[in-house]
Amino acid sequence: MSIQPPLKQCSILLLAGGRGQRMGGQDKGLMLWRDRPLIAWLHDLARPLSDDLIISCNRNSTDYAHYADQLVADDDTDFQGPLAGIRAGLKVARHEQVLVLPCDAPMLEQTLLLDLLKLAGEVPAVIRQGEYLEPLFSVIPRQLSNALESAWLAGERSPQRWLRSLAPRTLDCAEHDPRLANMNTPELLGARKCEQYQGN
Secondary structure (H helix, E strand, C coil), X not given: CCCCCCCXXXXXXXXXCCCCHHHCCCCHHHCEECCEEHHHHHHHXXXXXXXXXXXXXXXXXXXXXXXXXXXXXXXXXXXXXXXXXXXXXXXXXXXXXXXXXXXXXXXXXXXXXXXXXXXXXXXXXXXXXXXXXXXXXXXXXXXXXXXXXXXXXXXXXXXXXXXXXXXXXXXXXCCCCHHHCCCCCHHHHHHCCCCCCCCC
């Protein structure tokens, strides 16, 4: 069944610029799940929703280029975390809203992303599990790029803390919703091969 387009045209930023410490230093987005790179699953999910697909990566840019309209990298090589990737992505996004997703969540569903996009506006929208915000599943207005730059220069490195400071809209999900599962260790990549989300 074809998916309806989001209510507002958006850019999509896939975060694949991490150090991969839990993967023994391997590039997480290029590791295989069900015989395909993790980034391929996120590409297939995101591609119908945007004509501006951005991947934040700090290595293997030739491999990632096949899955993106634009590539961005952090300003330095110290792997300062996902906020660095968000900062870089907001600077180049072509649309007013930027849907931010991690590269290691292949069980996401488009319906969930569309529900999140419906909350897009002048403040960020973010998935919440219990009391915890999931900043890597969020929609951030491009106009906040300058605010993020100021926070970054003041030493902020926590996406959750930065988003909380902006009083975001939230979309509640169950604390163990498998659609949000991060395949960020070799064990999880194997253990989740057959698990599927069963909606209500």
